[in-house]
Amino acid sequence: MRSALWSDAAADELGQLDASTLPQTTFVAEGDGSLAGFVDVGLRSHADGCDSSHAVGFIEGWYVKESVRAQGIGRQLIVAAEKWARKQGCKEMASDTWIANEPSQRAHEALGYEVVDRCVHYRKPL
Secondary structure, eight states: OHHHHSTTSOGGGTTSOOOOSSOEEEEEEEETTEEEEEEEEEEESOOTTSOTTSOEEEEEEEEEOGGGTTSSHHHHHHHHHHHHHHHTTOSOEEOOOOTTOHHHHHHHHHTTOOOOOOOOOOOOOO
């Protein structure tokens, strides 16, 4: 599932969360006897659009297999992630997605997340 979510990542990068001194965890969902989805959640010292005076929970990765989408699995995963973040003392939860990933944007918005910023990144080879 991680390779489906991050198709451009190297295989050795997919098996673990980023090395961090801040707490982080993964929740998984099962359906029909197999893994149906996951959410990686962690703490960040700050996130765009959030109060910078405290750490914020951050959805690092969120994926539900296409064959079981629209059944509430994604919502259950996010509820678990938010509950974990509250136990860590967080008052806000943040996330991001690619500007062209409209299904992800709609899923976030359906769960009460609001857009706080849009960014276009540039590069120029030298």
